[in-house]
Amino acid sequence: MILSHRHRFIFLKMRKTAGTSIEIALSKFCGPEDIITPLEPQDQAIRDRLGYPGPQNHLKKPGEYGAGDIWRLVRGRRRQVRYWDHIGAKQLRRHVSPEIWNSYYKFCFERNPWDKVVSYYHYIRDFHARGGGKSVPDSIEEFVECGWAGQVSDFDRYTIDDSLAVDHVGRYENLNTELGEIARRLNLPESLTLPSAKVGIRKQSGSLSNTLAPAVREKIREMFSREIRMFGFRFEDAR
Secondary structure (H helix, E strand, O other), X not given: OEEEOOOOEEEOOOOOOOHHHHHHHHHOOOOOOOEEXXXXXXXXXXXXXXXXXXXEOOEOOHHHOOHHHHHHHHHHOOOOEOOOOOOOHHHHHHHOOHHHHHHOEEEEEEOOHHHHHHHHHHHHHHHHHOOOOOOOOOOHHHHHHOOHHHHHOOHHHHEEOOEEOOOEEEEHHHHHHHHHXXXXXXXXXXXXXXXXXXXXXXXXXXXXXXXXXXXXXXXXXXXXXXXXXXXXXXXXXXX
């Protein structure tokens, strides 16, 4: 997540939508008062190599600590986080003034749910193969059937009470065009150039028509019915 006072925007980071790459690219234009949340170490290394600002202003100030925060600080000896990478609109709105929330340009990206689920499946399997997380179902059919796929739904992150809470939801499928329009909308001094973060995980194995059986497609349709209604996603348009 990035909240830029310099350019008056809020970027909410959704999953499997090039969010990390977009976040790194936007960091370039941030000033010292802007809020930038941490990345995973390998992604922060990319941002460091580019010389862009890193995590800043995302921690709670001591005066904001409650009893639970103090207990966690003593136990973990770490300062407590106020803003995090995948913070949703509802949580973020509690931490900013109405003037900021109502006047800053708020945006995020969303992705065709069938494509998003397949991408998430390969990401999770790769993460588990590298020793992280719990055991993952062997097939995408099991992955969807047991409910894992539903974890990548971000609908509740960019809506509040089922109503859109941001000014713009860009389509991942039109990423380059969307980024050009956003750069112009924010009056950035130059275009957004995305680094290659979290790439190379998904194995290209043909079209989704061959990857997803009809029953699996319908299960995904049910899981992501709210996104499909709001944005008109179709399986036929998935990559």
